[in-house]
Amino acid sequence: MMIALRLFLSSAAFTAVLGTSYWFVAHDPAGTVLLGFMTAALLVIAAYMFVAERNAGLFADNENAAPADAHGERIGVFVLHSPAPFWIGVAVAGLMLGLIVAPAAAGLGLIALCFLGALMIVRSR
Amino acid sequence: MIAPPERHDVLSWFTSTDHKRVGILYMGTSLLFLLVAGLLAMLIRTQLARPDATLLGPEAYNAVFTLHGTAMIFLVIAPFGFGLANYLIPLQIGAPDMAFPRLNATSFWIFLFGGLTVFAGAATNDGAAASGWTAYAPLSEITVSAGTGQDMWIVGVAMVSVASIAACVNFVTTAFVLRAPGMTMWRLPIFTWEMIATSLLVFMAFPSLTATLLLLFVDRHFGGHAFDPAYGGSPILYQHLFWFFGHPEVYVMILPYFGVISEVIATFSGRPIFGYTGMVLAAFAIAGLSMGVWAHHMFTTGAVNDPFFSFVSFLIAVPTGIKFFNWIGTMWGGSIRYTTAMWYALGFLMNFLLGGVTGVMVASPPVDFQARDSYFLVAHFHYTLGGGSFFALFAAIYYWWPKVFGWFLDERLGKIGFALTFLGFNLTFMPMFFMGLFGMSRRVFTYPNTGALPGLNLVASIGAAFMLAGAIVFIANVVVSARRKVPAGDNPWHGYTLEWATTSPPPEHNFDSLPPIRSSRPLWNVEHPEAPQPP
Numbered sequence: 199m200m201i202a203l204r205l206f207l208s209s210a211a212f213t214a215v216l217g218t219s220y221w222f223v224a225h226d227p228a229g230t231v232l233l234g235f236m237t238a239a240l241l242v243i244a245a246y247m248f249v250a251e252r253n254a255g256l257f258a259d260n261e262n263a264a265p266a267d268a269h270g271e272r273i274g275v276f277v278l279h280s281p282a283p284f285w286i287g288v289a290v291a292g293l294m295l296g297l298i299v300a301p302a303a304a305g306l307g308l309i310a311l312c313f314l315g316a317l318m319i320v321r322s323r
Numbered sequence: 324m325i326a327p328p329e330r331h332d333v334l335s336w337f338t339s340t341d342h343k344r345v346g347i348l349y350m351g352t353s354l355l356f357l358l359v360a361g362l363l364a365m366l367i368r369t370q371l372a373r374p375d376a377t378l379l380g381p382e383a384y385n386a387v388f389t390l391h392g393t394a395m396i397f398l399v400i401a402p403f404g405f406g407l408a409n410y411l412i413p414l415q416i417g418a419p420d421m422a423f424p425r426l427n428a429t430s431f432w433i434f435l436f437g438g439l440t441v442f443a444g445a446a447t448n449d450g451a452a453a454s455g456w457t458a459y460a461p462l463s464e465i466t467v468s469a470g471t472g473q474d475m476w477i478v479g480v481a482m483v484s485v486a487s488i489a490a491c492v493n494f495v496t497t498a499f500v501l502r503a504p505g506m507t508m509w510r511l512p513i514f515t516w517e518m519i520a521t522s523l524l525v526f527m528a529f530p531s532l533t534a535t536l537l538l539l540f541v542d543r544h545f546g547g548h549a550f551d552p553a554y555g556g557s558p559i560l561y562q563h564l565f566w567f568f569g570h571p572e573v574y575v576m577i578l579p580y581f582g583v584i585s586e587v588i589a590t591f592s593g594r595p596i597f598g599y600t601g602m603v604l605a606a607f608a609i610a611g612l613s614m615g616v617w618a619h620h621m622f623t624t625g626a627v628n629d630p631f632f633s634f635v636s637f638l639i640a641v642p643t644g645i646k647f648f649n650w651i652g653t654m655w656g657g658s659i660r661y662t663t664a665m666w667y668a669l670g671f672l673m674n675f676l677l678g679g680v681t682g683v684m685v686a687s688p689p690v691d692f693q694a695r696d697s698y699f700l701v702a703h704f705h706y707t708l709g710g711g712s713f714f715a716l717f718a719a720i721y722y723w724w725p726k727v728f729g730w731f732l733d734e735r736l737g738k739i740g741f742a743l744t745f746l747g748f749n750l751t752f753m754p755m756f757f758m759g760l761f762g763m764s765r766r767v768f769t770y771p772n773t774g775a776l777p778g779l780n781l782v783a784s785i786g787a788a789f790m791l792a793g794a795i796v797f798i799a800n801v802v803v804s805a806r807r808k809v810p811a812g813d814n815p816w817h818g819y820t821l822e823w824a825t826t827s828p829p830p831e832h833n834f835d836s837l838p839p840i841r842s843s844r845p846l847w848n849v850e851h852p853e854a855p856q857p858p
Contacts, residue, residue, distance in 0.1 A: 201508040202499045209523060209611060216615045216635075224628035228563040229618065236527045236614060243526075251500075258416075258502030261510075265417070265837040268504045276420040278831060279330065279338040283425055287432025290485075291440060294478035297540070298471060318425050 200259075203247045210240035282318040289314055340424035341831055342409050345431050347727065349406025352435055353399050358794075359442070360394035363387050365791055368751070372784035374772035384768035385453035386472070390442065392456030393476065396572065397483045398438040400712045404579030405430075405490045407719055408518045410727065412494055414822035414829060415512045417503025417837050422496040430489035437482030444472030444479070452476035455766065457569065458539070460550035460561040465543040474543065481536045484529045487575075491522035503821075505840035512820045512843055513589075513602055517582030520606040521575050527614055528571035535564040559626045566617035574613040576708055577675075578606060580715030581646060584668050587718050588650050590818045591665040592657030595844055598649040605642035605649075612639045622691045629688040636686035643679055647672070662816070663737030667718035670745045674710020678703060681756070696766075699759025705752045717744070717797070725811030729827040733807075736800040744793035750786025754779040819844035 217233030220226070257263045289310035296304025336344060366387050370379045379387060409427065413420055421427045445451035449470025454463040458476065461467055498511065498519050511519075539561070541547035548554035550561045589596045596602060615635045618627035650672060659665065681703040685691045694700055717740075724732050758779050763770055770776050814823040824846055825834050841848045848854070 205519075205523075205607070209607075212611045213527075213614060216611075220615070220628075220631060223631045226628065228560055229567075232531065232563070232567050233614070239527065254500070256500065256502065257504035258506050259508075261505060261507050261841075263504035264839050265504050277424055278341050279335065280340050280425050280428065281338050283340065283428035284337045284432050286429050287436045290433050290482060291436035294482060295440065295475070297544075298474040298478065318429075322423075322425060 200252070203244060203252065206240050206244035206247060210237050210244060213237040213240060277322075280318070280321075282314050282321075286311065286314045286318070340420075340428045342413050342421045342424065342427060343727075343829065343831075343833075345421075345427050346406045346408075346410030348431050349409055349434070350403055351406075352431075352438070353403035353406060356394050356398040356438055357403075360391050360399055361791070361794060363391040363394070365787060367391065368784040368787035370768060371770070371780050373781065374770055374777050376769065379768060381768045382450070382453060385455075385766070386445065386451040388766060389452050389455050389476075390445065393441055393452075393480065394438075395708070396456055396576065397480055398434075398441070400576040400708060400716070401487065401572070401579075402434060402483075403716050403719075404518075404521065404576070404712075405434075405487065405494075407514075407579060407583070407723070408494050408521075409490070411723070411822060412497055412515050412518060413501065414825065414833060415515050415820055416498060416501060416506050417821050417834060417840065418497060418501035419832050419834075421493045422501055423493050426489055427493045430486040430493070433482050433489070434486035437479045437486060440475050440479030440482065442479075444470075444475035447471040447475065457565060459565070460539060460542070460558045463539060464550065474540070477536050477540050477543075481533055481540075484533045484536070487525050488529050488533075491525040494518050495522045495526075503837050503840060506821075509600075510840060510843045510845075512582075513585040513596055513599070514579070514582030514820075516603045517578045517585075517606050520610040521578040523607075524571045524575050524578070524610050524613065528568045528575070531564055532568035532572075535561065535568070538564070559621070559624060562621050562624065563618065566620045567614075570617045570620065571610075571613045573704075573707070574609055576712050578610065580671070580712045580719075581606065583715045583719040583722070584650065584671055585653075586818075586820065587664050587668045587722050588653050590722070590816050591660045591662055591668070592654045593660070593817075594653055594657045595819075595847075596649065597652030597655075598645070599843060601645050602649050605645040608642035609639060612642070616686075619686055619691070622688045623695045633686055633688055637683065640679065640683050647676070662721070663732070663734055663741055664718045664722040664816075666738060666741045666745075667714050667721065670741065670748075671711055671714040671718065674706050674714060674748065678706030678708075678711055682707060694759060696764055697759035698755040698763045698765055701765050702752045702755035702759060705755070709752065710748055714744075714748075717741070722816065723822075725815045726822060726827045726829070729811055730804065730808040731811050731815065732804045733800050736796055736803065740793045740796035740800060742793075743789050743796060747786045747789025747791075747793055750789060751783045752786070754783045754786075758783075814846070819847040821845055 213233055214237045217230055217237060220233060221230040257268045289307050291307070293304050293307030293311055296302065296307050336348065339345065366379060367384070370376050370384060409421070447470060449472055451472040452458065452468065452475070454468050454473065463473055498515055538547065538549040542549055542551065548556040550556045550558050552558065585596050585602060612635055616632055616639065619632040619636045621627045622629050622632070685694050685700065685703060721732055721737055758776060761775055763776055770780070811827050813825065813827050820843070821837070821840070824838055838845050838849045
């Protein structure tokens with residue numbers, strides 16, 4: 199995970215340098231703000247990885263690990279079927295199209311989306 | 324994990340969260356959109372085959388090229404790469420599935436409904452959106468494009484944007500945390516690395532697109548004036564926000580295919596990829612630099628710092644050149660097998676080189692001022708994304724088809740299809756460089772019957788017919804091969820990455836057993852246990 203963390207940190211450093219030099223060269227607030235947001239977003243991800251994942255101790259990061267070493271490791275439940283994704287797609291389409299043609303449909307889409315999203319999160323746990 | 328019995332009924336495709344099925348759905352949907360976008364391109368070329376043609380009026384022509392561009396960029400090239408990533412990343416890293424299977428399937432369905440929403444705009448009273456795939460303000464504002472079709476374009480593309488972000492969250496998380504024991508980051512296959520770089524780009528660029536579309540929608544329906552200069556808004560701001568997404572999007576459309584080409588060339592040259600570390604670093608250099616070049620699309624506005632963007636744009640040629648040299652280095656001295664996939668990879672190299680070199684040309688502001696909004700640019704970006712990504716897309720189809728379905732596509736028909744497509748592509752787009760130099764503007768539905776333009780346009784349209792013939796041969800190939808179903812076996816091409824270690828097609832849980840992973844080519848280590856272990 200350290201490589202992943204370094205990846206985000208170095209990307210953030212690069213965009214910070216890019217944004218700073220852009221400001222001094224171009225004095226353009228729009229582009230500088232965009233690059234600044236980008237740096238901030240990369241730093242947020244890097245900070246999360248530093249706090250939550252730095253001690254993940256993945257077997258994958260041990261170059262001498264064998265597949266058998268991970269036997270019994272709990273890596274989660276991989277659900278193979280769920281109706282929720284399809285209906286979330288329908289709800290999002292209803293919400294977005296409703297914004298154009300019928301606000302009521304947008305409301306229904308929003309309610310359905312909240313319900314399905316909550317259901318999916320609960321059932322993912 | 325205890326796997327329930329595998330389901331094969333039609334309904335199961337609507338509820339499946341298996342990454343392989345989601346990948347197939349992504350790729351299949353992209354190919355259907357490609358078919359529609361290709362037919363729209365044929366309409367364009369038929370209209371332009373001769374001067375003063377009347378097949379399409381100006382309004383219809385605008386709508387057709389808008390839908391063609393939108394489909395190719397948002398619904399075909401990038402999503403096909405996402406489909407490939409869906410299918411391949413867990414297999415290449417030895418994982419049982421994506422990190423978030425439900426989110427993965429959700430991203431596909433939102434993408435599908437988004438794409439259908441864009442096309443459904445054509446059925447509205449005022450017709451489809453007609454402001455181009457860039458939907459520049461004020462052209463896309465309600466004062467100019469009042470129709471519902473433009474609204475449906477905005478919300479449809481916004482849905483695709485959100486779906487892309489969700490898909491890429493999955494790719495990155497999966498590649499970081501679900502690698503098999505021993506699959507260190509520096510042993511990841513190049514395709515997986517390229518998808519990590521692509522995903523980073525999506526995280527950085529696509530929120531800008533979503534925000535831009537939201538602002539545009541607010542302008543149109545809720546009294547906003549973000550892009551209206553009369554109220555302090557700025558159309559230039561639209562261009563900044565749009566191209567902050569738009570140029571990285573070019574690399575979102577090409578980096579996955581760099582990965583495809585790396586895998587195909589390595590396998591069919593019988594050699595490991597030359598300069599593995601350089602390839603990975605070049606991908607991230609391209610991704611990083613591409614975030615700093617957005618305004619080279621705005622040189623002629625006079626509102627941006629041309630030297631800055633020109634310099635950074637030139638820099639991108641360096642890591643791209645590294646990739647080119649490494650691909651050539653991989654083939655150099657190898658035992659090259661000229662399969663259909665390899666032919667498409669070679670076609671990619673030749674076409675993309677032209678697209679890249681002309682890209683360096685238009686990164687120079689004096690050249691760009693001359694070429695802006697001319698057919699020279701149309702030729703340039705088609706050589707990059709059509710001759711590049713499109714050819715790599717077909718290389719991927721021919722390379723991984725046996726793994727996905729367990730049987731081969733016909734190689735003879737494949738090579739005929741390649742020849743027609745390659746010939747047709749170059750006949751279509753090479754003349755466009757000259758049309759541009761002779762002053763033909765892009766996005767015009769007709770042109771004067773003078774000089775070289777009628778002849779060049781006719782050649783381009785004949786080339787398009789060859790490409791159509793290539794597409795028909797591909798469809799025929801699928802039909803014929805599906806009837807024959809020549810079994811492929813688990814590792815028909817003698818590939819060395821992990822996806823070739825499982826059955827064709829793989830089971831729902833992907834692997835019955837994994838080989839030890841000691842390099843980026845684990846199957847080579849299994850075949851050569853006596854050889855010194857690579858780093």
